[in-house]
Structure formats: C-alpha cells, structure tokens
Amino acid sequence: MKLFYMPGACSLAPHIVLEWIGKPYEVGRIERGKTREPEFLAINPAGKVPALIEDDGDILTEAEAILLYLADKFPEVNLGASSTPKARYEMHKWMSYLTGDVHPAFYPYFLPQRYIEDKAQFHAIREAAYKQIDFHFQLLNDYMGDRTYMVEDRRTVLDPYLFVFCRWGNSLPKPFTDYPNLHRFMMQMAEDAAVQRVMQEQKISL
Template identity: 45%
Template sequence: MKLYYFPGACSLATHVVLEWLGAPYETVKLDRDGTKSPEFLKLNPNGAVPLLVDGDFVLSQNAAILTYLAASHPNAGLFGDGTTRGRAEVMKWLSLLNSDVHPAFKPIFAPNRYHPDASQSKVVADTARRNVREYLERINGRMKGREWIADQRSVADPYLFVMLRWTVKLHIDAKGLDNLASFFARMLADPGVRASIVAEEGSVDANARLVA
C-alpha cells in the first residue's frame, strides 16, 4: 500500500492506522504544490490528501480510507467488536469527526474562503473557534470513563487525535476538557502514533498538551 500525505493534514490519521495494522506500506510526502501537480491530480482530481493506493485500487477521502483499512484487516480489531452494531458505533463517531468536526476547523484555517471581506476574517475565525469548542465539549463528555471514543480502539481515534492536534496548534480554548486531555496524552505516547509523527515531521513534541 502507498499513502500520499501532507504534514499537518488529516492524513496523519491514516498514517497512524497503517502503523497499527503492521502491514507493509510506503509513503509519498507532498507539499501544497504537489497536491495540485498534474501527476497527483490524475490520481485524485480533488487535489487533496490522504490518498491510498492499494494495488490497482485508488481511494481518496479519509473516512473511506479508514473504513477500508479497518474492514480489510479485521484481525486488527479497529472496526468495533466485529458485530454490525460495533461497526456502526465506530462509523457514528468517524462520521461525526469527518462530516462535522473537521469542517468546523476550515474557517479558522482559511476565513477568507467564507467571507469575501478581509475585515471580517477575525469574526469568521472566532465564530468557528466557538463551534469547535462546542463539539469538543460534547466529545469530552462522551470520553468520561472511556479510553477510546468507540469503547475500544478503532480507526476513529487517530482522527480525533488529529482534531486535537489542530486544537493545540490553533490555540483553541480547551480548558476543562480533561477527558480529552487524557486521551491526547495517551495517543501521544502510543508507539504507532509517535512513529507516524516522526516520519512526517522529524520529531515529536514531548511537551505538547491539550490543556496547559
């Protein structure tokens, strides 16, 4: 398998899952220009990462890739307890992260895409920060007494971890989110997570904390 990724992007979630699976894979590091190159656009016309190539199968969209990896490696136990309800529980949280939480960050990263008046960029970004905080509060409540968002380790957890890394990077208020802070620290100590970060960024910030 081959993973196309961009450092700092949500493709880190797929990278972590590949590490957890222990299956052979290789990576291709891209920058922003690389995602728009003619060669890459032939593989993914959307010009976005992650992109997974498995033999002659080319798959884009993080939720689809994570689901594919979990379903094609059932012995890894990353898709619930093996029951239909267990898989649905993983998909519920994966869908929330992909369809709601992830998009909530976009106006913070690029407020000009959501309002043509540059003078309104701060208003757009601040509103998005509040929206992200609301999602995190709900997920923090879900994590009370749990180590993993879907009750056992799954492909949804690395995606949540990426959202929390963005929370730290963007200095979004995380005060009081102690359950998520514990999850973040636990993930940051995971060998597969650390290996993925080192491969993409060169090192792991040992002092990174969700809640200062």
C-alpha cells in the first residue's frame, strides 16, 4: 500500500491508522498547492489527499471511505465498529459529522479565496466560518465529556480523524483549552507512539 498525504491535512488520519495496523506501507508526500498538478491528478482526478494505492493497483480516495476500508480490511486490529447495528450506526454517524460538517467548516476560514475574490471580505468570511467551527467544537466537547475515545470505549478509526480537527483548532484565535475535553483528547492522542512517528514523518507538531 502507498498513502499520498499532505502534511497536517486530513490524510493524517489514515496515516496514523496505517501505523496502528502495523503492516508494511509506503508514503508519498504532496506539498501544499501541488495536488492539482498533472502527476497527482493522474492518481486522484479530484486533486485531493488522501489517496491510497492498494497492492493490486486500485486507488482509494476520500478520508472517511479509506478509514472505514482499513478498519474492514484489518479486522484483527479492532479499529472498526462492533458487529451490532447500533455500533455501526454510531461509527457512521460520527464519521458523517466529521466529514460533512466539521471538515467543511474550516474551508472558508483557511481558504476564503475559494469563495470570493475581494480580499476586503476575507475577514468577514473567516469570522462567519469561525462561528461554525466553534459551534462544532462545543458540540464535540460536550459529547466527549470524560470519554477517552469517541466510541465503544476503545480506539477506532474515528479517533485520528477527530485528532486532525483538534490540531487545526489548536491554531485558531480561541485557546483550545476552552474546549477542555477535546484538549485532553488531543494531548492523549499526541502521546501515542504511532501518532508521534507519523507527526515526525510529516514534520508537523501540535
């Protein structure tokens, strides 16, 4: 397997999962701004990371789908949902929320130029985006409570995905300690040996 990632992007999550799985894999680093170049578009025409090339040559894309795929492919590592319908529902619910609500909330904050050319409006766009991000973090903070992991009282593929957004939130104006449960979770993840190896590989920090 070969994972294409951009440092600190959502591809950080499957990178961590591959370390947890412990099977041989390779990585391909894509620098910011290079995902729309022909070489990478030949791998993922959507021009996004992550992209995972399987041993048989199949190319998998989209972080949520790759995370769930890896959990299914390596059941012995126990990173997916338990076999009950309710457990699978909880897994898919939070995957959908992180993918469909939390992740897109950051786009206008980090990249307002995607939405408007008038630089004078960038601040207003970021302010509006930040309100949405704060709403999502408050909800997640309340949900996490004293939980160590997102679901089932054990680590799953959800946890590195949430860790990605906690890292992003750590760079926002509001101190991330204002979300104490998320901050505790982020610091706990940062102590994981596999997470540390991946962050060293990607040359990123909290």
